[in-house]
Amino acid sequence: MHLGIEGRKAIVCASSRGLGLATAKSLAEAGCDLVINGRDAKKLQQIAEELRAQYSVRVTPIAGDISSPETQQAVLKACPNPDILVNNNGGPPRKDFKELNRQSIQEGVLQNMITPIELIQAVIEGMAERRFGRIVNITSMSVKMPIQGLDLSSGSRAGLTAFLAGVCREYAPHNVTINNVLPGKFDTDRLKGGFEHQAQQANISVEEAKQLTSKEIPANRLGNPEEFGKACAFMCSAHAGYITGQNLLLDGGLYPSAF
Structure with missing residues (x-):
């Protein structure tokens, strides 16, 4: 399918590996210019070179922790007027909830709730003015289905989902959508x-x-990361303008629910 987003500018957070990288590749294949991000500067530069060579798009690598204000500022300076924002970040390590302390809880909420909200705040008005915006948050199947030891990750991502449920409807008239893609076991x-x-x-x-x-x-x-990237790219496409406030679960049928 032709996604209709050639020449669009996209920021893909935490995109040096895994599902973030798969999403960046799919958006590059669709013709988007990219700002990619990750903590490993050398690996990020290599990925940027590969994407440029394969898809003939502009790719700007910004190394650093996307939760840090400095990295956020660098990403937004490299792409001040994005059409697409894909929020992604590493989750807290698996740990029994009794072992969590105040600092670790705050760090988990910063990573998986506060950081995406900050980035959305920075870009959404410009998207509304230009009358095109696609915001996709990569969350987790654990938002719907608890996974032992991932309580902090689940809670933070569920908080993000609830926080944006009203925001997405406020911006829907401006052709700006906000959706969540929930990976299962990839x-x-x-x-x-x-x-x-x-x-x-x-x-x-x-x-x-x-x-x-x-x-x-x-x-x-x-799951294959490539198929995740394709689904995420569709949610960023010109054809997804009537989809907002939704949670797209990609889990091979693992979550047992009729609705």
Whole structure:
């Protein structure tokens, strides 16, 4: 499908690997100029060069923690008038909620709730004035379905979802949409940490843990980051203007619900 966003300017946060990188690739394939972000400057530069060569689009890498004001300012300076904003960030590590202290809770909320809100505040008025804006927040299946040890991540992302539920409707008349894409179990580095934890607890190999997890999913497999990126790019497309305030769950049928 032709997405109708060639020449649009997009910011993709935390896009040096995993689902963020997959989304950046899909937007580059659709013809968007990109600002990409990640903590590893060398890796980020390599990705920028590859995307430029493959898709003939402008790609500006901004290294740093997207939750820091300095990195946010650098990203917005590189792309002051984005048409597309994809909020993404690493989540807090798996930990029993009793082990969380005030500082770790504050850091988790900063990463997964406050940071995307700050970026949305910075760009949404310009989108409304230009009468085109697509904001997509990469959250998690855990917003709908609790996952043991990810309570802080789940709570922060659920807070973001609720916070934006009214905001998205305020800006809908201006052709600005805000949606959330909820990944389930995708074959990424972050999920690998979960497999290692599961393997240690059950005294099995990491590969066995991966196979057991795959069998729990109705699709009988882990998600491919590329298919996630394609779905996210569609939510950023010219065809998605009538979709706002929604939570697109990509989980292979794992969450058991009729609605």
